[in-house]
Amino acid sequence: MYIDGSEVVDASGNLKYGGERSPEIAKIYAAIGWDPEERTYIEGYEQKPIQWIRIHNLPDLAYFNHAQHVSAGQIECQTCHGPVQEMEEVYQFSELTMGWCINCHRETEIKGDNGYYAGSIDGSASISDRLVERFHDEKITAANIGGLECGKCHY
Structure with missing residues (x-):
């Protein structure tokens, strides 16, 4: 798998660090308190909602389940x-x-x-x-x- 042109997963499926990470993946890390360099969760971190870019937006008067x-x-x-x-x-x-x-x-x-x-x-x-x-x-x-x-x- 490649993100931003840098290989982040090798052929065996093992994560490889050091390459550039996708800004979208960085949003997930920031929301859940994951430190990708240390490969651990930040102690005491209060999780936040992931800051998605809304692509599909229905009017408020419509309900979709x-x-x-x-x-x-x-x-x-x-x-x-x-x-x-x-x-x-x-x-x-x-x-x-x-x-x-x-x-x-x-x-x-x-x-x-x-x-x-x-x-x-x-x-x-x-x-x-x-x-x-x-x-x-x-x-x-x-x-x-x-x-x-x-x-x-x-x-």
Whole structure:
């Protein structure tokens, strides 16, 4: 792995110090009280929030729950954030506008077999079974199960 052109991890995965460190990594060290030269935590250091540069910023009137999309929807991070693992510098990949989100809710198929929908509301048929019963062989999307309701994303 290379940061700022200097090798910081050797082929065996051992950390190598002495090269230049990424300013972004330095922010993490500063927040958690890590001394990279001494390779120890600073005694008595009061941890601080990491000073991130905000890339994705939704309006205050919108609510977005990562857990709902990642756990229930099984949406990969790259769907919205793009190929961050390949980005030299992170940038906003998707519009993240209301229209963009609505379009995703209309097109993205619900994976009823992912375990989130395996439970039952009242002890009878699973949510997954109820969705199949209601929509038969149709593609089931977030829009079909209330994903276009204003209150899902807006306060």
